Amino acid sequence: MSTITLDARSLPRTPWHGHAEESELGHWSAVARTVAEALAVDALARDKANAEPFSEVGLLRDSGLLNLLVPTEFGGGGGHWESAFAAVRIIATADGSIAQLLAYHYANQASIAFYADPANQGAWFARSAADGWLWGDSVNPVDPDLHLVAEGDGYRLNGLKRFSTGSSVGDVIVINAAVTGGKNDGKVLAFVLERTREGLELLGDWDHLGQRLSASGSVKYHDVFVAPQDVLGEVTAEPIATLLTPGLQLAFGNFYLGIAEGALSAGRAILLERKNSWFLSSADTYAQDPVFQRILGELKARTAAVGALAEKLNRRFDTEVGRAGDLDEAQRGDIAVAIAELKVVATEAALEVANRIYEVTGSSSTKNDVGLDLFWRNVRTHSLHDPVDYKKIEVGTYFLHGTNAPLSLYT
The missing domain is CATH 1.10.540.10 (Acyl-CoA dehydrogenase/oxidase, N-terminal domain)
Structure with a gap:
């Protein structure tokens, strides 16, 4: 045999x-x-x-x-x-x-x-x-490319990357860079370095309105040696490899949704604790007033709708990942657009909830020690990661013409 x-x-x-x-x-x-x-x-x-x-x-x-x-x-x-x-x-x-x-x-x-x-x-x-x-990362595509130069059987890395989420607390950092010289000249490699690698400098410059504990500061590389064993592999346009970005966008939709749910929960607790009622109201308490019930009902319903879409796509993502090397471009493109739809509605719902929740909690809830603003600051900050209007264009173009946005670390 x-x-x-x-x-x-x-x-x-x-x-x-x-x-x-x-x-x-x-x-x-x-x-x-x-x-x-x-x-x-x-x-x-x-x-x-x-x-x-x-x-x-x-x-x-x-x-x-x-x-x-x-x-x-x-x-x-x-x-x-x-x-x-x-x-x-x-x-x-x-x-x-x-x-x-x-x-x-x-x-x-x-x-x-x-x-x-x-x-x-x-x-x-x-x-x-x-x-x-x-695992942190240092792959922000809007910065100039890092310089990864072949040296012996390895490489030397130089350059700067901002918005490197998790880098300052991650045990390891995944990095993408194009190679200059050697047998892999022109290829984009994904490689992994420990946070303490010699020549790797954490600038600690993340100090933004929200997402303040996301460890998203800049990383500077000074002649960092990248050994062959540090390299994961080549970053290609293979459909299964490019599914990584829609997966991250799907994660965004889920944590925007979670922020909306957190704001609703906090707002509900505050409303239930409010005494008396508005002087023009016939209700005994604010929580019994139909005006405030209506606002919460509207926000809760919209959040629930986004949640249903997220749950559907979360399960579908396992289906697409399970195709592995058999995933084709059409399948990859279709789920990417579906995730873009979630990104649109999750962004808008979370921003609305985190903003309008104050309409039911009242002026006293704007005190700094209440912390209701944390939800808005967080979703407002991260939702600017990539313009949601371009996600709307991505969805509309696919709906009209069946064409996908160009592949990138944002699509």
Whole structure:
């Protein structure tokens, strides 16, 4: 009998398949709720302190959430993307910054599956799981490209990247850069460096209106040596590899949704505690006044509609990822547009909820120690990541002509 040897390159590019069962979703959602409850206790105080969120990362690590997507055979939780997106949404109800950290971590860690040769994926996943790595990134495409120059069997990296989420607290940072010289000249490589690598400078310059604990400062590289073993693989236009960006956009939709739900919950609690009522009202309390009930009902209904769309797409994303190397351009393009639709409505719903919640909580809720503004500041800050109007154009163009936006780290 002849022996058949499989070429590792012909194996699936992604290790995920099937869908999350109710028991899995229930488990990880319960874990996320426990973390969210802990974060909610001092969310405003931590936001004001604006310190690097090492303790918050420790909370995520201890909970097991960082390894949710790592296959069980490599020491991870063996979960699906649907469970990961649900966890991000739940964490965002308490702390949008930490939800962003977790969302980017999942995408960055998943670079293993989208870029690395299947023969090498197991070792990367196992190392990440064993050491509980939080994955940051340094791939902001609006900055000039980094300079990655071939040197011997490795490379030298120089340059600056702003908006490097998770970089200042991540155990490792995933970076993309085009190669100059050598056998890989012109190729864009994805590679992974530890935060403490010699020549890697964390500038600590993230000090923005919201998402203050997302560890999104700039990173500067001074002749950093990149060894062959640091390289995940080439960044290509292969449909399954390019699915990583829609996945991150889907995570955005989920944490915008979570922020809206958090604002609604906080507003409800404040309204129920309000005494008396408006002097023109016939109700005994503000919470019994139809005016305030109507506002909350409108905001709650819109948020629920966005939630239904998110849940549908979270489950569908597992279907598309499960196609692995068989995912084609049409399938990739169709889900990217569907996710863009969520990005549009999640952005607008979260901004509206975080803004209008004050209409039911009253002027006393604008006191700085109440902290209701944290929800608006967080969603207002991150929703500017890429212009939502371009997402509307992306959706409209596809609806009219069936054409997709050019591939990029935003589409």
